[in-house]
Each structure stands twice: as C-alpha cells, then as structure tokens.
Amino acid sequence: xxxxxxxxxxSILADAxxxxxxxxxxxxxxxxxxxxxxxxxxxxxxxxxxYAPDGRCISLLKILLTNFCIYDCAYCINRVSSNTPRARFSxxxxxxxxxxxxxxNYIEGLFLSSGVIRNGDYTMEEMVRIAKAxxxxxxxxxxIHLKLIPEASPxxxxxxxxxxxxxxINIELPQDESLKSxxxxxxxxxxxxxxxxxxxxxxxxxxxxxxxxxxxxxxSQSTQLIVGADQASDxxxxxxxxxxxxxxxxxxxxxxxxxxxxxxxxxxxxSRPPLLRxxxxxxxxxxxxxxxxxxxxxxxxxxxxxxxxxxxxGWALRHREKxxxxxxxxxxxxxxxxxxxxxxxxxRILLARRQARLTIDDLKRVxxxxxxxxxxxxxxxxxxxMATDGEHLKARLVxxxxxxxx
Amino acid sequence: MRVVRLASEIxxxxxxxxxxxxxxxxxxxxxxxxxxxxxLFSPPPCGExxxxxxxxxxxxxxxxxxxPQPLPVRGRGFTVPPAFVELxxxxxxxxxxxxxxxxxxLLWRLEREPRLIDNPADPDVAKARDMEKAVSRxxxxxxxxxxxxxxxTEPEAxxxxxxxxxRVTEAAAPFFARRFTTMTWTILTPDACVAWDGQxxxxxxxxxxxDAPAEDAQEELWRTYYASIFNPARLNEKMMRQEMPxxxxxxxxxxxxxxxxxxxxxxxxxxxxxxxxxxxxxxxLKAALRQARDGSYNGDVPTSLEAVAAGVQLCRRCDLWRDAxxxxxxxxxxxxxxxxxxxxxxxxxxLAGRPFVGPAGQVFDEAxxxxxxxxxxxxxxxxxxxxKHEPRGKRRIHKTPDRGEVQxxxxxxxxxxxxxxxxxxxxxxxxxxxxxxxxxxxxxxxRGKALQLPDQTRAVLTYHPSFLLRLPxxxxxxxxxxxxxxxxxxxGELAGLLD
Numbered sequence: 001x002x003x004x005x006x007x008x009x010x011s012i013l014a015d016a017x018x019x020x021x022x023x024x025x026x027x028x029x030x031x032x033x034x035x036x037x038x039x040x041x042x043x044x045x046x047x048x049x050x051y052a053p054d055g056r057c058i059s060l061l062k063i064l065l066t067n068f069c070i071y072d073c074a075y076c077i078n079r080v081s082s083n084t085p086r087a088r089f090s091x092x093x094x095x096x097x098x099x100x101x102x103x104x105n106y107i108e109g110l111f112l113s114s115g116v117i118r119n120g121d122y123t124m125e126e127m128v129r130i131a132k133a134x135x136x137x138x139x140x141x142x143x144i145h146l147k148l149i150p151e152a153s154p155x156x157x158x159x160x161x162x163x164x165x166x167x168x169i170n171i172e173l174p175q176d177e178s179l180k181s182x183x184x185x186x187x188x189x190x191x192x193x194x195x196x197x198x199x200x201x202x203x204x205x206x207x208x209x210x211x212x213x214x215x216x217x218x219x220s221q222s223t224q225l226i227v228g229a230d231q232a233s234d235x236x237x238x239x240x241x242x243x244x245x246x247x248x249x250x251x252x253x254x255x256x257x258x259x260x261x262x263x264x265x266x267x268x269x270x271s272r273p274p275l276l277r278x279x280x281x282x283x284x285x286x287x288x289x290x291x292x293x294x295x296x297x298x299x300x301x302x303x304x305x306x307x308x309x310x311x312x313x314g315w316a317l318r319h320r321e322k323x324x325x326x327x328x329x330x331x332x333x334x335x336x337x338x339x340x341x342x343x344x345x346x347x348r349i350l351l352a353r354r355q356a357r358l359t360i361d362d363l364k365r366v367x368x369x370x371x372x373x374x375x376x377x378x379x380x381x382x383x384x385x386m387a388t389d390g391e392h393l394k395a396r397l398v399x400x401x402x403x404x405x406x
Numbered sequence: 407m408r409v410v411r412l413a414s415e416i417x418x419x420x421x422x423x424x425x426x427x428x429x430x431x432x433x434x435x436x437x438x439x440x441x442x443x444x445x446l447f448s449p450p451p452c453g454e455x456x457x458x459x460x461x462x463x464x465x466x467x468x469x470x471x472x473x474p475q476p477l478p479v480r481g482r483g484f485t486v487p488p489a490f491v492e493l494x495x496x497x498x499x500x501x502x503x504x505x506x507x508x509x510x511x512l513l514w515r516l517e518r519e520p521r522l523i524d525n526p527a528d529p530d531v532a533k534a535r536d537m538e539k540a541v542s543r544x545x546x547x548x549x550x551x552x553x554x555x556x557x558x559t560e561p562e563a564x565x566x567x568x569x570x571x572x573r574v575t576e577a578a579a580p581f582f583a584r585r586f587t588t589m590t591w592t593i594l595t596p597d598a599c600v601a602w603d604g605q606x607x608x609x610x611x612x613x614x615x616x617d618a619p620a621e622d623a624q625e626e627l628w629r630t631y632y633a634s635i636f637n638p639a640r641l642n643e644k645m646m647r648q649e650m651p652x653x654x655x656x657x658x659x660x661x662x663x664x665x666x667x668x669x670x671x672x673x674x675x676x677x678x679x680x681x682x683x684x685x686x687x688x689x690x691l692k693a694a695l696r697q698a699r700d701g702s703y704n705g706d707v708p709t710s711l712e713a714v715a716a717g718v719q720l721c722r723r724c725d726l727w728r729d730a731x732x733x734x735x736x737x738x739x740x741x742x743x744x745x746x747x748x749x750x751x752x753x754x755x756x757l758a759g760r761p762f763v764g765p766a767g768q769v770f771d772e773a774x775x776x777x778x779x780x781x782x783x784x785x786x787x788x789x790x791x792x793x794k795h796e797p798r799g800k801r802r803i804h805k806t807p808d809r810g811e812v813q814x815x816x817x818x819x820x821x822x823x824x825x826x827x828x829x830x831x832x833x834x835x836x837x838x839x840x841x842x843x844x845x846x847x848x849x850x851x852x853r854g855k856a857l858q859l860p861d862q863t864r865a866v867l868t869y870h871p872s873f874l875l876r877l878p879x880x881x882x883x884x885x886x887x888x889x890x891x892x893x894x895x896x897x898g899e900l901a902g903l904l905d
Contacts, residue, residue, distance in 0.1 A: 007630050014634035032584035041585040047550045048649065050660055052636035053667050055645025062635060100624050101631075103564065103589060104554045105582075176728065189719050192731040196757035243729040246797030247756070259639045260678040271679060273639055288799075295797065352527040362527035 004087050010097070012087040016067040016078050017113055019261070020170070020224060021254040023048075025059045025108035025143040027220050028165035033141050039103055040141030042165065047108055060111040060145060061101055065089055065127055069115030073183035074268055075172065075229045077261040078115045084263060088117075094130050095138070102142055109143030109165075110134070116149060124152035124160065131163035150190040154197055161201055161218040166251075169194055170224040171244070174237040178230035182268075195221065195248045202249070220251035227281060228258040228274045234305040238284055242295040245288070255281045276307050284311040290343050291336045308398045313339040316376055317397075323388050326378040328357050339397070340373030372397060409439045412506070415597070416573050417442070418498045422491075425510050430483065435514050440506035486516050490523045493538055499573045500537040508534060544571040548578040551654050552593060554586075555622040564591040567618030568657055573597045579607055594618065618657075625659040632660040638671035639678060708821045711740060718791045723814040726792035726807070731756045736787025736822050744784040744901040745828035746770075747819065749837040749870055753802050756793035761786050762871075769871035770834075773887070777894035778904050785826050789841035790815045804872075812841050823863075830856075830901040831863055832894070835870025843867075853893055856900055864900055868893035 004012075025046030032041035048057035066088035067078040077084055089097075098110045112130060116123050127146055134140040146164040148157050160167055169191055173179040176188045198221050205217035223244060225237060232240075241253045257273035284305060287293040291312070298311050306314045316323060316339045325338050327349055335346045348366035352358060357380040364370050375387040375397075387393060408428070412420040421440075428438065494509045502508075512530055515522055525531055547570075554564035564586075570578070575593065579600040582591065592601040594613035601608045646664075655661035708714045718733030727733065734751040737760055746762075754764030762770050774781050789812055795802040807815075819841055823831070833842040840846050842865055843857075849867050857865040869890050877883040898904045 007627060010627060011630050011634045014631050018635045018637050033587040034584060035587075037588065039586050039588055041581075043581070043584075047546070049550050050632065050658065051646040051650040052632065053643055053646050053664055053671065054637050054640035055642035055649070056637075056640070057649070058632070058635060061631065097627070101628065103562075103586070104556075104622065104624055104628070105552050105566070105586075106628050189732055193759065196731040196759070200754075200757050242797035245800055246795070246802040247729075247731060247753075249800055257640070259637055260675070262678055272675070275640065275642075348526040352525050355521060355525045356527070358527060365527045365529065365532040 006093060006097075009087040009089055009093070010063070012085050013064045013067060013089060014062065016064045016084070016115075017062045017111075019077065019256065019259060020062065020111075020113065020147075021056075021256040022111070022145070022168060022222055022224060022252070023057045023059045023062065024166075024222070024252065025145075027251055028143050029219060031141050033139075036139045036141060038139030038141065039099075040109070040139075042108070042141070042143050046143070049106055049108065059108045060143065061098055061107045061109070062111040063089070063094070063097075063113075065094065065112060065114035065123070065130070066117055067115050068117050070118075071116055071183070071185045073172070073186065075182055075226055075258065075261075077263070082261075082263050091126065091129050091133060095133050098134060098142075099138060099140065102140075107142075109140075109145070111145040111147075113147035114149070120149040120151035121153055121156060124149045124156040128156060128159050128163065131160065135163045148194055148198070150194045151187070152194075154194075157194060157198060158201060161198065161205075164218045166220050166222065167198060167218050168222045168224070169198075171240075172224065172226050173230055174225050174227075174232040174240045175230060178232065182230065192247075195223070195244075199248045221248065222250050222252040222254065223248075224254040224256055226258050227255050227278050229268055233302050234277070234281060234284070235299045235301045235303040237281060238288070238295050238299060239301055241285060242288060253285060255285070277305070280305045280307060280311060287312055287315075292333055293337075309394065310339070312337070313372065313397050317394055320389055323376045324378045324384050325376060327363065328353050328378075328380065338373055338376050340369035340371070340376070342367065342369075407437055407439060408433060409441060410506075411441050411443045413443055415442050416498055416576070418495050421498060421506055421509065422494070425513050426483070428510070429513055429517070435507065435511040438507070438510060440510070484517070486513065487520075487523050490516065493523065493534055496538045496541045497534050499541045499544075499577060501572050502537060505537065508537075541572050541574060541577075545574045545578045547571065547654065548574055549581050551650075551658060552582070553625075553657065553659055554591060555619040556624075557619050562589065564589060565594065565619040566591070567594050567613070567615065569653075570595055570597070571653065575600055576609055579609075583607055621659070629660050629663055633663055633667060636667055638667075638674040641668065641671040641675070643668060708818075708825075711736070711822070711825055714818055714821050714825070718818055721791065721818070723817060724792075724811045726790070726794050726811060729795070729797075730792040732759050733791045734759055734761055734788065734793075735791055735818065736785055736826075737761055738781070738785035738787075739783050740785075740826065742783060742785035742826055743829045744779070744897060744903055745823070745826055745831045746784060746786045746834060747831060747838040747842055748786070748788045748834045750788050750790035750807055751793045752804060752872075753793070753795070761788055765875060766870070766872040769874055773871065773891050773894055776891045777898055779894055779898035780903065783903055785822070785828065787819065787822055789819060789838045791818055807837060809840075812837060816841055828863065828901070830866060830897050831859070832866045832868060832897045834868060835873060838870070839867045853889065854896070856896065866893055866897040866900070 025042070026044065028042035030042065030044055033039050046059055048059050050058040052058060067084065068086050068088060069078045069080055072079045072081050094110070094112065101107045102109065112127055114123050114127055131144050131146060134144065144164045145166045145168065146160045148160060148167050148169045150169050171191055173182060179186060179188050202218060202221065225240065227237065244250055244253055255278050257275050257278040258269065259273040260271065284298050287298055288295055293315070298315060299305055305311055309317070316337070325334055327335065332346060332350060335341055335349060336343065345366050345368040349358065352362060352366060359380045360370060360374060360382045363373065363379060374382070375384045375393055377384070410424045412424070490512065497505050497509055508530065512522065512534060515530065522528060523531060526535060548568060552566045552568050554566045557563050557565045575595045575598040579593065582593065583602050586602070588604065590603055592599060594617055596612045599610045599613050655664070708717050715735045718735045721727060721733055734755050748762060751761060752764045752766060755761055771781060790807040794805045794807045794811065796805055831842055833839040836849055839849060847867060849869060852867045853869070857867065859865050869886060871890070874883060874887050874890060877886060895904070
C-alpha cells in the first residue's frame with residue numbers, strides 16, 4: 001500500500017467522519033490548565049471555532065482513526081463494499097494533530113471515531129490508546145469525545161469513559177428492523193446493552209464521592225439517528241428518541257438527514273438530504289426536552305410532521321380551544337406552549353409582568369416572535385378577536401422556507 | 407451642560423465615580439456630555455516584538471474578573487442592585503457612542519424605579535441588555551476565532567492578530583490564560599494587546615495590522631480539514647454567515663476557501679446524487695437471510711438455562727422487546743429448591759440485564775436476609791422478561807404488562823420451571839400470581855399459606871416488593887413488610903432452606 005502523507009490522510013479521514021452530526025463540546029467537567037504540564041480547558045459551554053459553508057459548527061477535530069471497515073452498513077460511506085479511498089492514522093499522528101490544532105486555537109478537542117478493523121476490541125483499544133496518551137503523556141485538558149464500538153468488551157468501554165468527556169454509540173436507524181436489513185452485521189442488542197452499561201457507569205460516578213476522591217469519568221452520552229434512509233415516519237423516529245432519552249439519559253439525540261454519499265448503495269434513496277425534515281425533528285425534540293410536551297402530543301406513530309409550520313404551531317392549530325392565552329396571567333407551562341414564545345422569552349415575561357401589564361410591544365422587547373404569537377395571545381390593549389379561530393390562520397403562519405432547499 | 411472626560415474607552419471605574427457624584431448632585435442625564443480623554447503622548451503600541459515595549463499594566467493573571475461590588479456609600483450616598491453594576495461593566499465595552507449616557511440614564515431612573523433593572527420590557531433596559539448581549543457575543547467570538555501562529559520554536563511562543571467586534575480584548579484574555587497556561591502567547595488587537603508569559607497577563611496599547619505574525623505551517627493542514635469536513639450536499643451559506651460573520655473572515659486562515667467551496671458545492675452534490683449505485687454484494691443478501699433465520703425463536707424448546715437467556719434476547723413473541731434494552735432472564739442456582747417469580751424487569755434491571763437489582767431488589771434482598779433465606783441458593787426470575795414502560799421526559803415510567811404479554815412470556819417461564827424444577831415457587835405480586843397459577847389469583851386472600859400446584863410443586867403468593875415501596879402510610883407499610891418477611895420465611899421453610 002502506498003504511503004500517504006498526513007495531509008492526504010486527514011482529507012480522507014475527515015471526509016469519512018463528516019456524516020456524523022454531533023459536534024458538541026459542552027457538558028464537560030469544568031477544568032483548566034493552571035498548574036498542569038499541558039494545555040487545555042473546558043468551561044461548560046462549548047465553543048464553535050469555525051463554521052463550514054454547510055452552516056455546521058466546527059468545534060472538534062472530528063476524524064476517524066481509520067475508514068477501513070469489516071462491516072457493510074448500506075448507509076455508510078466506509079462500508080467494506082464501497083470504493084472510497086482508504087487510510088489509517090497512527091496513534092502518534094492523531095495525538096500530534098490534536099495538540100497542534102489545539103495550541104493554535106482551532107479546536108476544543110478531539111472527536112474520534114473509527115471503522116472496525118480486525119474486531120471490536122482491537123479497534124477500541126487503539127482509540128483508547130490515543131485518548132490515554134493525550135491525557136497522561138501530554139496532560140491534555142481539552143475535550144475528548146470517543147465513539148464506542150458496541151461489541152467491544154465492557155472493560156474497554158469503561159476505560160474509554162476514564163479519558164473521555166463524552167462517549168456515544170450511533171444507533172443510526174430509527175427502527176430495529178431496518179437496522180437489521182441495512183446493517184446486517186450490527187446487533188441492536190449489542191448497542192442497547194452498551195448504552196445501558198454506560199448509563200449505569202455514568203450514574204454511578206456522578207454520585208458524590210463517599211471516601212476516596214473519585215476519578216473523573218465521562219459525563220454524558222449521545223447518539224445519532226439517520227433520517228430518510230429507511231421508511232420510518234417522524235412519529236416512529238420521535239418515539240424512538242423518547243424511548244432513548246428515558247432509558248439512557250442521553251444528553252442529545254442527533255438527527256442526520258440522510259445525505260447522498262459518493263458510491264452509494266442501490267438500496268438507499270439517492271436524493272438531496274431532507275434538511276427541512278431534519279430541522280422539524282430537532283424542533284420537536286426540543287419540545288419534548290424543554291417545553292413539557294410528551295411525544296404522543298406532538299405526533300402519533302406512523303405520522304409525519306407537517307413541514308410547513310413548526311411543530312409547536314402545528315400543535316396550537318390543532319388545539320385552538322386552548323387559546324388565546326393571557327400573557328399577563330398564564331402560568332409558565334401554558335406560556336411555553338404558545339407559538340412564538342421561546343423558553344427565554346417566557347422567563348422574561350414572568351419577570352417583566354411583576355412590574356407592569358405587558359403589551360404586544362413589550363413582547364417584542366422580551367424576544368418573542370410577535371408575528372407568530374399574536375393570534376394566540378391576549379395582552380394589554382390586544383386581543384386576537386376571531387383570528388385564533390380563523391380558517392386562514394394557518395396560511396398566515398406558514399413561513400417561507402428558510403433553509404436552502406435548492 | 408456638563409462635560410465629563412473619562413480616562414479611556416473602557417474606563418468603567420471613572421464612569422462609576424463620575425456618575426455617582428453627578429446623581430448625588432442631582433444632575434439630570436440630558437445635561438451631561440460623556441467624552442473620552444485623547445492622550446497626545448500615548449505610549450508606543452506593543453506591536454514591536456511579542457509583549458515588548460509600551461506602557462503595560464499587569465492584569466490579575468488567570469483569575470476571573472472580581473465580583474461586582476455595590477457602590478460605596480458616601481455623603482447622602484445611595485445603593486443600586488448588583489445586577490446593574492454587572493450590566494454596566496459589560497455595556498461599557500460596547501463600541502456604541504451612547505453607552506455612558508445610556509448607563510447614566512438607567513442609574514438616574516433607578517432612584518425612582520428601584521426595580522427597573524428587573525424589567526426586561528423597559529426600552530432602556532432592553533437596549534442595555536442588547537448591548538450586553540453583543541459584548542458577550544464579541545467575547546465568545548474572540549475565544550472562538552483567535553488563531554495563534556507559532557513565532558518561535560525554542561521555547562515555543564505564539565502570537566495572533568485579531569479584530570474584536572467590541573472592546574473586549576482585556577475581558578476575553580483570562581480565558582486564554584486558563585486554557586494556554588503553559589504557553590507563551592500574545593494577542594494583538596487595534597484596541598489593546600495582551601501578553602502571557604506563563605505567569606502574568608500584561609496589557610498594553612493597541613497594535614497595527616502590519617504587526618500581525620506571519621503564516622503558520624499548520625494552517626495548510628487546518629484548511630485541508632476545513633474543506634474535508636464540509637458536506638456539499640448540505641450547503642447553507644446563510645447559517646454560516648450568521649454564526650461566522652464576514653467581518654471576522656480576514657483573520658481566519660480557513661476563510662479564504664469559502665468562495666470556492668460554495669461555488670463547487672452544487673456540482674459536487676449533484677454528482678453524488680446522479681452517480682449510479684454499485685450493486686450490493688451477495689454477501690450482504692446472505693447475511694440478511696441469516697439474520698432472518700435467527701428470528702426463529704418459536705423453534706425448539708430450550709434445553710438449558712443458557713438457551714433461555716439467549717432465546718429471550720431474540721424473542722419477538724410480543725412487542726415489548728422494541729423499547730427495552732434487553733431481555734432479562736432468571737438468575738441463580740441452576741437447580742434451586744426455591745424459585746421467585748416477579749412481575750417484570752424495571753429500569754435498572756433493563757440496563758444491567760439482571761433481575762431484582764433496582765430499588766425493589768433492595769427491599770427484596772433485605773427481607774430475604776431477615777427471613778434467613780440465602781439468595782444465592784434460590785433462582786430469581788420474572789413473569790415477563792422485557793421492561794414495559796412509557797418514556798416521560800428523562801425517565802421511564804413502569805407499566806403493568808397486560809394479559810397477552812404475560813401469556814406470550816409464559817413460554818420462557820415454563821421453560822425455566824421445567825429446567826430448574828424447584829420444590830417451591832413464590833409469586834411476587836398479582837402479575838406473577840397470574841403467570842404461576844395460570845389464572846388471576848388475588849394476593850390478599852391467598853397469601854400466607856402453601857398452595858398446591860398440579861405438578862406437585864408448592865406455591866406461595868405474596869406482595870411484590872415494589873408494592874411495599876409505594877405504600878404511603880408508614881404503619882401500613884411496616885405491617886405489609888412484616889407479612890412479606892413472614893411469607894418468605896414460610897417459603898424458605900417449605901423448601902428446606904432455613905437452618
């Protein structure tokens with residue numbers, strides 16, 4: 001095999017990693033390099049050091065250790081049957097790249113994933129070696145996110161947790177049946193069991209230390225679902241998310257619109273990624289996590305989200321009997337369900353109305369999207385009249401497509 | 407008209423002293439002009455050599471900025487909410503020419519409206535909050551977009567040229583000191599320069615673009631990464647510009663690639679969509695068939711407890727497998743004389759893959775110990791092998807399995823009974839009683855005695871330990887617990903497990 005220079009390897013192995021949507025560098029333990037021998041800090045909030053022209057945050061050096069893989073998952077560019085160029089980093093190369101980029105303030109840290117070579121344990125071991133070298137040899141205190149290989153031994157996964165701030169396993173397909181047909185060598189049971197063990201480990205280490213000072217350990221785990229590679233409806237996808245959030249305390253479920261890949265499998269749709277659908281799923285996900293909605297309220301199994309309005313507006317249009325809401329009287333839970341009122345705006349409304357009755361202009365100042373909210377609220381000097389029940393209300397709330405859909 | 411001269415553009419302390427005196431004197435906001443002193447003999451900037459030259463002042467190293475202090479009271483002095491002082495400290499860094507006047511107007515109004523600062527809907531407060539937000543965003547973007555360049559190798563020293571949106575250089579610097587404590591670095595901006603030598607932060611006057619350090623060899627690699635991580639099929643220029651405004655581009659080494667990446671994106675994406683997919687290898691189809699065959703859980707009757715454990719993982723006899731992590735089969739002594747049957751695994755059991763390890767398991771263990779029954783000589787399992795639940799936010803709420811699910815899962819329970827052949831079976835709770843007896847059998851009327859099963863096995867019915875956890879009344883809970891221990895002791899005795 002030809003020897004590739006580091007630049008060529010980086011271009012292959014970053015390209016191979018870009019279909020993973022996760023980039024977060026938040027939620028790590030607070031620490032800095034004061035008194036240490038190396039560099040690095042994490043201060044709770046992650047930093048996006050650049051944005052690619054796809055609008056995605058570049059926070060971490062997101063690469064694969066190698067894109068050689070023994071598996072044949074149809075949706076993956078790195079599957080064994082794909083004709084993509086292959087490369088493999090050495091442990092030292094990844095360590096050097098990470099430190100060189102970090103010292104120049106390009107990145108928050110490393111996000112390392114890998115194709116599976118030889119077997120799960122061998123691959124996981126190599127990945128853990130990199131994290132270990134960064135932490136122990138270089139006293140690196142920046143962010144590390146390791147992708148777990150589900151079939152690797154629990155001991156290796158636990159070791160990964162010792163050096164990483166976050167670990168993740170991508171479940172990829174919202175329905176187990178499609179995982180079976182599109183990723184025949186992957187065992188959904190392996191994935192779920194690995195996530196289950198990781199949650200128990202995270203929970204256990206999060207408990208306050210009783211006697212000995214406790215070792216630091218990964219704080220969170222996340223996963224990714226691909227949208228549009230199989231027949232799963234939005235309802236199925238959100239039901240899966242609700243189930244994953246409940247079971248494994250995931251900090252995030254990422255939704256990744258299935259993107260055409262070079263040399264794709266004939267069993268997958270070859271079309272533009274459904275970006276708007278992905279966006280609506282994120283909105284629905286936020287409703288579940290921050291707005292007190294339960295999944296069945298947003299959408300039933302087998303149904304798809306209405307792409308023309310955001311899911312909260314969709315819910316409000318289906319439940320017009322609950323509106324208009326008086327912004328000067330309603331409680332937090334009710335306000336959170338009003339279209340156009342974000343979580344921050346709601347907090348500010350609760351503060352501001354202690355001092356004066358709020359008008360529509362006040363709503364604008366506290367950061368509400370008044371255009372969307374005004375048909376659903378009563379404020380000082382404002383009632384929507386018949387607008388709340390008007391048959392053309394929906395047409396007026398449909399937003400012009402904001403994402404470049406071509 | 408009063409003219410107030412402040413020492414610098416970000417002279418918060420000067421503003422604070424002047425504003426305090428002015429309000430004490432009763433000078434209304436509209437009669438004051440705020441200006442900044444231009445020093446004709448300003449010292450040379452720090453541009454020549456990293457951190458060299460110029461008048462410089464030391465900052466409190468990597469310490470965070472001091473917490474806002476309430477304004478000291480003097481004469482017929484006054485106090486203001488700490489939130490205002492915090493707000494003012496930040497707003498002063500904004501480039502707007504009216505920031506000092508706006509802050510004084512707020513201070514003035516605070517006298518009559520002491521809670522003003524808590525009203526985000528007030529136009530003055532809203533404007534100040536917007537400026538505060540812009541300043542905090544400028545600090546955040548400075549943390550993100552400063553690009554260090556290696557200027558010396560032995561020992562390593564780094565420098566960066568940066569143009570912040572607001573006058574935030576000093577405010578943003580401690581972050582770099584905390585992150586790059588062991589490095590020597592300088593950040594040059596038009597407003598100020600900060601230099602870190604590993605010990606202290608030195609601040610000096612602003613620099614000139616000509617002082618920017620020369621390109622770093624790593625930037626070529628960084629550009630390679632930037633170009634490769636971009637997915638042309640997801641082009642979204644607007645989002646990129648919103649988060650990485652163009653004003654920052656000229657100091658970002660990767661930004662020079664942007665026009666070309668955008669220009670070729672459409673074409674690259676179209677090529678990927680149009681490409682003819684390569685045919686799936688036979689291997690894939692064979693693997694799919696093999697997987698389908700593995701679903702033959704209806705096949706042979708399991709002949710070992712291992713076969714039960716493996717079979718439960720593949721079981722599709724009902725739908726509960728779908729949202730569960732794994733099937734949880736029984737555990738314990740292979741030929742135990744005493745078998746316990748619970749309802750179903752709970753949250754913890756589902757994650758760990760072992761029965762009775764959660765809160766109910768603890769109650770169970772304590773009661774067993776009290777009854778004198780050694781758990782390791784018994785076999786513990788559940789009527790239903792998958793966790794039935796409903797997600798509720800970040801938690802999973804237990805749901806009682808229905809008759810169909812209990813029926814479907816009896817396949818596995820019956821196999822376990824056949825393989826373990828216990829003398830006594832204890833059914834914990836109504837679901838287990840139903841599964842063991844084959845019909846609904848109330849616990850209250852049947853607990854505390856030995857029942858006879860058709861296969862000569864004896865059965866004892868008792869409460870499920872989680873029932874004890876749910877009883878709200880302490881006295882009732884104590885009573886039920888005592889009965890529970892009594893039942894376990896009876897079962898232990900029947901099985902001959904008590905000393």
